[in-house]
Amino acid sequence: MLWARSFLRGNGRAASALLFAAGLAFAPGPTFADEAGMTLSGAWVRSVLPSRPAAGYFTLKNDTGMDRKIVSASSSACGMLMLHLSKGDHMAMVDSVDVPAHGSVSFAPGGYHLMCMKPGEQVKPGATVQMTLTFDDGGTLTAGFPVRNAKGE
Numbered sequence: 642m643l644w645a646r647s648f649l650r651g652n653g654r655a656a657s658a659l660l661f662a663a664g665l666a667f668a669p670g671p672t673f674a675d676e677a678g679m680t681l682s683g684a685w686v687r688s689v690l691p692s693r694p695a696a697g698y699f700t701l702k703n704d705t706g707m708d709r710k711i712v713s714a715s716s717s718a719c720g721m722l723m724l725h726l727s728k729g730d731h732m733a734m735v736d737s738v739d740v741p742a743h744g745s746v747s748f749a750p751g752g753y754h755l756m757c758m759k760p761g762e763q764v765k766p767g768a769t770v771q772m773t774l775t776f777d778d779g780g781t782l783t784a785g786f787p788v789r790n791a792k793g794e
Contacts, residue, residue: 676782678705679740681774684786686757687750687793688764695719695764697755697772697786702745709740710777718770720759727751737777766790 684699703709714722724735727750738753740746748754755772757764764770766788773783 676774676776676780679703679709679776679780679782681782681784684772684784685793686755686764686770686772686786686788687791688760688766688788689791691760691762691765693760695757695760695788696725696750697722697757698748698750699784699786700745700747701740701774701782703740703742706742708742710737711740711746711774712737712777713775714755714772715775716757716770716772718761718763718772719757720761721757722772723756723758725754725756727754732756764788766794 680702682700682702684697686695686697688695697714701711711724714724716722724738725732726735734756735753738746738748746753768788769785770788771783772786773781775781
């Protein structure tokens with residue numbers, strides 16, 4: 642530990658970069674916060690068959706004091722990306738999804754999800770696709786969504 646203290650004292654920028662990289666290496670998984678006060682985590686896409694729609698899942702946390710609404714989603718990996726809600730055996734497109742102040746919303750199997758219609762060839766297990774959420778105030782949040790198979794692996 643003594644060598645670390647010595648390194649930190651004598652190598653300011655290099656030490657900061659090393660500590661930052663070490664922190665990233667041990668991070669619990671990707672989280673993204675490019676929209677002030679909004680943090681997206683647990684992002685992934687389920688791809689069943691290349692010719693079938695794929696579904697996107699994540700949790701979005703709102704650390705602000707204002708209610709927010711997701712009003713659309715987009716991705717160049719999808720012919721069309723829509724906000725959907727499953728209820729029992731039925732699935733329907735929704736116009737928006739509320740994200741309460743100091744709360745969160747989960748997009749998960751059997752509930753809200755992003756429906757990727759006409760997925761491109763890059764939507765295959767092992768790949769990562771970029772998806773962007775747009776909010777009612779015009780703000781956006783873009784994240785990489787790892788693609789998994791039908792079992793979520």
